[in-house]
Amino acid sequence: MKAMLLAFLAVAVIAVGANTVLEQAGFSVQDRMAGPAVRLSH
Amino acid sequence: MLRALTALLLTLLFVSSATAQDTAMPDRSATGGAQTLQDILARQNGAQVDNAFRSQATGNPDSAAGMAEQLGTLGGTSDPELWRALRFGTADITTANRGPAATVLVQDGGMKWLLFRQGPLATYGAYLLIGTIVLLGLFYLIRGRITIDGEKTGHKLLRFKMIERFGHWLLAGSFLLLGLTGLISLFGRKVLIPAFGHEAFAFLAVGSKWVHNNVSWAFILGLVMILVMWVIHNLPDRTDINWLVKGGGIFSKGHPPAKKFNAGQKMIFWSVIILGTSISVSGVSLLFPFEINIFAATFAKLNALGISGLLGFGELREVLAPHEEMQYAQLWHAGVSFVLMAIILAHIYIGTVGMEGAADAMTTGEVEEQWAREHHSLWVDEVMPPDTKSTTKATPAE
Numbered sequence: 001m002k003a004m005l006l007a008f009l010a011v012a013v014i015a016v017g018a019n020t021v022l023e024q025a026g027f028s029v030q031d032r033m034a035g036p037a038v039r040l041s042h
Numbered sequence: 043m044l045r046a047l048t049a050l051l052l053t054l055l056f057v058s059s060a061t062a063q064d065t066a067m068p069d070r071s072a073t074g075g076a077q078t079l080q081d082i083l084a085r086q087n088g089a090q091v092d093n094a095f096r097s098q099a100t101g102n103p104d105s106a107a108g109m110a111e112q113l114g115t116l117g118g119t120s121d122p123e124l125w126r127a128l129r130f131g132t133a134d135i136t137t138a139n140r141g142p143a144a145t146v147l148v149q150d151g152g153m154k155w156l157l158f159r160q161g162p163l164a165t166y167g168a169y170l171l172i173g174t175i176v177l178l179g180l181f182y183l184i185r186g187r188i189t190i191d192g193e194k195t196g197h198k199l200l201r202f203k204m205i206e207r208f209g210h211w212l213l214a215g216s217f218l219l220l221g222l223t224g225l226i227s228l229f230g231r232k233v234l235i236p237a238f239g240h241e242a243f244a245f246l247a248v249g250s251k252w253v254h255n256n257v258s259w260a261f262i263l264g265l266v267m268i269l270v271m272w273v274i275h276n277l278p279d280r281t282d283i284n285w286l287v288k289g290g291g292i293f294s295k296g297h298p299p300a301k302k303f304n305a306g307q308k309m310i311f312w313s314v315i316i317l318g319t320s321i322s323v324s325g326v327s328l329l330f331p332f333e334i335n336i337f338a339a340t341f342a343k344l345n346a347l348g349i350s351g352l353l354g355f356g357e358l359r360e361v362l363a364p365h366e367e368m369q370y371a372q373l374w375h376a377g378v379s380f381v382l383m384a385i386i387l388a389h390i391y392i393g394t395v396g397m398e399g400a401a402d403a404m405t406t407g408e409v410e411e412q413w414a415r416e417h418h419s420l421w422v423d424e425v426m427p428p429d430t431k432s433t434t435k436a437t438p439a440e
Contacts, residue, residue, distance in 0.1 A: 004207065004405065008211065011212060014259050015260060033144075
């Protein structure tokens, strides 16, 4: 059962990590879709 | 008699005039070339209407009235002409948004996608999943649980190492989340909003979208892990033919011999790899909208190889609008996912309630020796030196 629980934990870590990395790398929807004339929230 | 003949002749006359109307070019002189009542009725009846007469009628800037004159402000076009240009994608648009799709303000083909997504995709997808669950229930009622036939030895064999179980559960856990959140997204407007209301669904939809988008990476990693770890054990060999001929021993006494994975498991494995890869590729295309387009290139290849013609699709379009790329990717992503979900339902069934002793392989990693002998006798011969084998007699494999 340890492998299963570890894997489920890894799913959560990967999801949060992927979201953070993509946001930081400028892959948020607002970053990708807004033109230079738009003032973004960050 | 004469009256009946007259009625017949009149009917034939009406039928032939109606047919003539269908095939002849519509006369639009009464509307000055604009669409007629017949066009509108034909469209409402779902008939094919050639829109060329409208798509070209987008005004002529050369014949523009002066700015100061009446009707001069639109530069030679009227409002309907401007809307037609927007609809048929010929208007010159400038937007503050960037990206290839930003300048498509009206996407005509989107209705087809929307209707297919809400109609056949959702309906037949639901039938497939519900049908699979019903069939598995029936199978359980008819066949019951597949038990261990022989006497248990109490001796355990390590079937899957920690890393193998981790890879399996990484894939399985993420797939369950992706399947559930994908279904929430697909059935939101049609089922969940009418059932729970907009506010509840809005909360659910935002969460589902976040989970679906971000958990996808764990699925891809899990897919790569099981491919690397298990591909060697899943290459077809001649034991599979025997296993398949005997139907895996599902309805007979004893089980055909199998190595680490039997032919049924190999079919599950390759389904997961092939369909999972296809879902992953279309999913990544959807994660980065309009940046990774796969369908125009695929259609071009299918045309070049003549496959589309063989399948009766004719020449597929090789130039697709940005939105169309995403729409095809969405339909493909969801359609293939439904098939994989149905397969996985069967896999979950046989791995849990359907077979005694099977779940141990993926929970503790250790299986009862007798179970292993009955289901994977050739694998037992590989992993157990002869002198360490239990004295319990194995169920005849053949």
